[in-house]
Amino acid sequence: MADQDLYPVPPEWAAHARVDSAGYDQMYGRSLADPGTFWLDQAKRLDWIKRPEIAGDWSFDKSDFHIRWFADGKLNVSANCLDRHLAKRGGETALIWEPDEPSEEPRRFTYAELHAEVCRFANVLKGQGVVKGNRVTIYMPMIPEAAFAVLACARIGAIHSVVFGGFSPEALAGRIEDCGSTIVITADEGRRGGKRVPLKANVDAAAAHAPGLTTVIVVKATGGAVTMQAERDVWYHEAAEGVATTCPPEPMGAEDPLFILYTSGSTGQPKGVLHTSGGYLLWASLTHELTFDYRPGDVWWCAADIGWVTGHTYILYGPLANGATTLMFEGLPTWPDASRMWQIVDRHKVTTLYTAPTALRALMKEGDGFVTATDRSSLKLLGTVGEPINPEAWRWYHDVVGQGRCPIIDTWWQTETGGAMIAPLPGATALKPGSATMPLPGIDPQLLDPEGVVLNGAASGNLVIARSWPGQMRGVWGDSDRFFQTYFTTYPGKYTTGDGARRDEDGYYWITGRVDDVINVSGHRMGTAEVESALVLHPHVAEAAVVGMPHDIKGQGIYAYVTLNSGQDPSDDLRKELVGWVRKEIGPIAAPDKVHFAPGLPKTRSGKIMRRILRKIAEGDVSSLGDTSTLADPAVVDDLVANRVV
Ligand code: WT7
Numbered sequence: 001m002a003d004q005d006l007y008p009v010p011p012e013w014a015a016h017a018r019v020d021s022a023g024y025d026q027m028y029g030r031s032l033a034d035p036g037t038f039w040l041d042q043a044k045r046l047d048w049i050k051r052p053e054i055a056g057d058w059s060f061d062k063s064d065f066h067i068r069w070f071a072d073g074k075l076n077v078s079a080n081c082l083d084r085h086l087a088k089r090g091g092e093t094a095l096i097w098e099p100d101e102p103s104e105e106p107r108r109f110t111y112a113e114l115h116a117e118v119c120r121f122a123n124v125l126k127g128q129g130v131v132k133g134n135r136v137t138i139y140m141p142m143i144p145e146a147a148f149a150v151l152a153c154a155r156i157g158a159i160h161s162v163v164f165g166g167f168s169p170e171a172l173a174g175r176i177e178d179c180g181s182t183i184v185i186t187a188d189e190g191r192r193g194g195k196r197v198p199l200k201a202n203v204d205a206a207a208a209h210a211p212g213l214t215t216v217i218v219v220k221a222t223g224g225a226v227t228m229q230a231e232r233d234v235w236y237h238e239a240a241e242g243v244a245t246t247c248p249p250e251p252m253g254a255e256d257p258l259f260i261l262y263t264s265g266s267t268g269q270p271k272g273v274l275h276t277s278g279g280y281l282l283w284a285s286l287t288h289e290l291t292f293d294y295r296p297g298d299v300w301w302c303a304a305d306i307g308w309v310t311g312h313t314y315i316l317y318g319p320l321a322n323g324a325t326t327l328m329f330e331g332l333p334t335w336p337d338a339s340r341m342w343q344i345v346d347r348h349k350v351t352t353l354y355t356a357p358t359a360l361r362a363l364m365k366e367g368d369g370f371v372t373a374t375d376r377s378s379l380k381l382l383g384t385v386g387e388p389i390n391p392e393a394w395r396w397y398h399d400v401v402g403q404g405r406c407p408i409i410d411t412w413w414q415t416e417t418g419g420a421m422i423a424p425l426p427g428a429t430a431l432k433p434g435s436a437t438m439p440l441p442g443i444d445p446q447l448l449d450p451e452g453v454v455l456n457g458a459a460s461g462n463l464v465i466a467r468s469w470p471g472q473m474r475g476v477w478g479d480s481d482r483f484f485q486t487y488f489t490t491y492p493g494k495y496t497t498g499d500g501a502r503r504d505e506d507g508y509y510w511i512t513g514r515v516d517d518v519i520n521v522s523g524h525r526m527g528t529a530e531v532e533s534a535l536v537l538h539p540h541v542a543e544a545a546v547v548g549m550p551h552d553i554k555g556q557g558i559y560a561y562v563t564l565n566s567g568q569d570p571s572d573d574l575r576k577e578l579v580g581w582v583r584k585e586i587g588p589i590a591a592p593d594k595v596h597f598a599p600g601l602p603k604t605r606s607g608k609i610m611r612r613i614l615r616k617i618a619e620g621d622v623s624s625l626g627d628t629s630t631l632a633d634p635a636v637v638d639d640l641v642a643n644r645v646v
Contacts (some may be wrong), residue, residue: 005391007398007431013407017293017427024428024438031441032467038442039470043070043278045285046321047084049251050074052278058468060493065484068255069279069470076249077258077281078122078155081320082115083249090115093325096299097144098344100191100331106348107144111323114151116245117144121152123243124236128183128215132157132250135181135260139163139172139199141190142330145219145236146306149185150316154258154277157250161260161272164307165190165197167587169205175262176210179272179477184213185236187221193335200226207232254278260477261309263415264527265486266498266516272477273309273415280418281321283471287419287440288318291409292352292381293426299348299378301327303341303355308524309415310385314354318419333359338366342374342401354383354409356523360393360401361553368400376403381426383409386523387555388511394433412436412511414497415525416487418471421445422509435508442469447503452491455503462515463501464494517611519548519556524589526558531592534585535560538578540568545601545609549594549618557593559618561601561640570597594618594645600636602628613637617644 014020019027031038039055052073059066085094090112097107109117130136136158140146146162153160161179163172176184184206190197200218204227207213218226219236228235258277262270288294300319304310306328319326327348333341333355341363345353363370382402384394389410398408408431411423422445424430424437431437439445446454447461455461472495476482490496500512514520517528528546535544543563551557562578564570575595583591596618602610616625622641628634 005432007407007433009427009430010407013427017425019290019425019428021428024425027441028439032444035442035467039069042286043073043282046075046278046282047080048073048075052254056468056470060468060488060495062484062488062492065488067468067472067474069468070254070282073254073278074251075254075278075281076155076252077277077317078118078151079249080281081151081154081317082111082118085111085323086115089323092323094320095144095147096325096327096348098327098329098331098348100193100335102336102340102343109144114147117148118151118155119247120240120243120245121145121148122155122247124217124239125152125156125158125183126247127239127243128217128234130156130158130183133257134158134183135161135179137161137163137172137176137179137181137184139165139184139186139203140219140306141165141187141192141197141199141221142305142328143187143219143221144328145187145221147316147328150306150312151320155247155249157252157256159257159260161262162307162312163262164305164587165199166307166589168584169202170209170584171586172202173206173209174269175272176206176213178262178269179260180212182212183215183217185217185219187219188226189222189224191222191330193332196222196224198224204229252277255474257474259312261312261415263309264518264525264530266518266527267529268527270527270530271479271482271486273473274475274477275418275471276474279470279472281317283419283469284313284318285321287423287471288314288324289322290425290440291411291420291423292354292383294319294322294324294352296323298324298351298380299327300324300352301329301344301348301350301354303329303333303353303359309418310354313419334362334366338363338370339373342371342376345379346375349378351378351380352383353379354385356386357384357389357393358387358522358554360384360389360397364393364396365553371400376401379406381409382406383411385411385413385420387520388513389434391433398433407431408433410434410436412499412509416473417469418473421465421469422511432508435504435510437508439509445501445509446494447501448491448494458503458505460500460502460512462491463497463499463509463511464491465497466494468495519558521551521556521558521589522554526590530586531558531560531582531590534582534590535562535578537585538581540564540574541578542566543601545611545614546592547611547615547618551593558590559594559596559645560592561596561598561614563598563601596640596643596645598640598643600633600639602636602640603632604630605632607632614640617641620644620646
């Protein structure tokens with residue numbers, strides 16, 4: 001590693017940060033040597049109705065598989081995010097909302113105001129018959145009411161399932177049905193980059209495939225026209241009229257479910273990742289404070305959507321548990337122009353920004369002028385998440401956006417992990433562009449070879465986590481076996497992440513990307529199997545195979561090989577139709593970038609598609625296709641190479 005690729009901890013950070021290098025070593029060591037004491041001590045950062053006396057109680061072994069944290073504790077997550085701050089900082093800003101349209105006024109809510117809004121929303125839900133344990137689907141734009149709805153569920157013990165507003169009615173219906181939710185909270189329309197998203201109309205369309213849906217609460221956001229169905233649909237502002245702004249928080253067991261969030265895997269339909277209350281909140285709060293060196297007075301901006309886990313943990317739960325001021329942005333980084341994010345930083349004096357490499361690459365492409373025209377002197381620290389950050393984007397973030405003053409905190413984690421897992425601490429860890437660096441306290445990463453042998457020292461392998469941590473997912477909704485099967489059978493006794501990684505001679509981790517059939521499009525996970533299922537639903541498609549391909553902005557794009565039914569001819573119109581079809585079936589994020597009409601796919605004699613070869617061709621790496629002798633028909637490969645879509 002060349003010296004210029006190491007960014008030492010700036011002396012002022014070492015001196016003032018919550019944790020310095022010696023502090024990290026000590027904390028990390030204690031977390032693994034005496035986890036019981038360490039975690040019960042950490043648990044004090046939450047307000048418990050009944051303080052837990054046991055920390056982790058878990059086994060990854062098949063015969064005794066279970067994961068529980070603080071299981072004898074009782075708490076309410078919304079009370080931890082709201083009520084406990086009222087006495088000390090009830091008048092301080094909890095939430096800043098920046099609208100899509102820059103000429104509109106932002107909205108601000110103090111902790112006292114947010115508390116009142118959440119209680120009111122909770123009472124409306126109760127009025128609709130929602131009780132503890134019910135599943136509530138939230139399909140909302142990035143407006144404050146989305147935050148109220150999420151926290152209102154937590155307050156009454158209902159399990160929220162937020163579905164990203166970019167998902168199609170079909171995808172929404174599947175998620176409503178899977179978790180058996182009878183109620184959806186939505187808005188008339190969403191806005192992003194000056195465009196309207198017909199959320200309520202999408203819910204209407206989803207309802208046709210979700211027979212269990214009985215109640216739709218509609219927030220009036222844009223005032224756009226919607227059709228309300230008597231019996232089923234309720235305007236939030238009407239239901240909320242005269243409703244009390246206090247609501248007692250429901251006492252919850254630490255292991256009671258808090259939320260479900262659907263995410264793509266390598267097989268089948270998206271799975272409902274289940275997180276519970278105590279351990280998740282602890283992990284959200286601890287990692288937000290440690291990783292980003294959160295201090296009272298900071299203005300924290302996580303530029304994700306609440307439809308993803310990043311939004312759950314780092315727009316809402318982590319920062320609010322810590323009493324922070326958290327910013328929520330309705331719009332897009334590139335609208336009205338590529339200066340928008342930096343204007344927001346200046347407008348609200350943002351101190352800490354957390355965003356994704358794909359956004360940085362998109363902005364970098366527009367030139368430095370959009371950045372340098374703004375002040376940004378409020379910024380102290382910059383974070384990134386979602387996919388490996390290429391060193392070029394890292395340096396641009398550091399040098400241009402952060403004017404060389406701000407540590408870049410590259411956080412590796414997953415929907416399943418609840419919060420950051422491998423990340424530098426700004427006062428403790430020298431940075432290397434492109435490396436997520438070191439494990440957080442309690443996290444025990446290992447690299448394994450394909451046979452499951454633990455690799456020591458500098459090595460590359462499959463990244464697993466060898467012990468449980470409080471923020472770990474607890475199950476797949478409705479399918480207890482799928483959780484164990486998906487994550488604990490490849491390497492028995494360990495949590496398999498699905499990522500590959502390299503550990504360098506200094507012990508730094510470099511995530512190299514997924515080792516399964518999951519692709520990462522703009523920091524969002526897409527199962528290739530899902531896109532394939534959508535494609536084969538089209539009447540002209542016989543077979544489809546989908547792989548990732550390198551993409552300058554998105555990180556990975558979607559390359560789809562499609563075999564048509566006999567008698568169907570490939571055409572540009574059909575290509576467009578198929579792209580539109582996938583958009584409609586899943587949502588715009590799943591739309592293939594390239595559609596390759598293939599008369600045949602490379603298969604082994606037993607009929608298994610050789611994805612390795614398809615990946616290579618999509619990447620344009622056709623000189624090293626490896627052994628194709630086991631193929632049923634090796635000539636198929638030559639045809640694919642000759643007709644590669646560029
Ligand atoms: C997958 C998880 C974590 C919230 C957003 C995505 C990739 C995530 C990084 C990073 C390299 C990363 C991994 C992981 N990933 N962060 N800092 N460096 N890769 O959550 O949708 O559950 O996706 O995103 O491949 O497995 P997700």
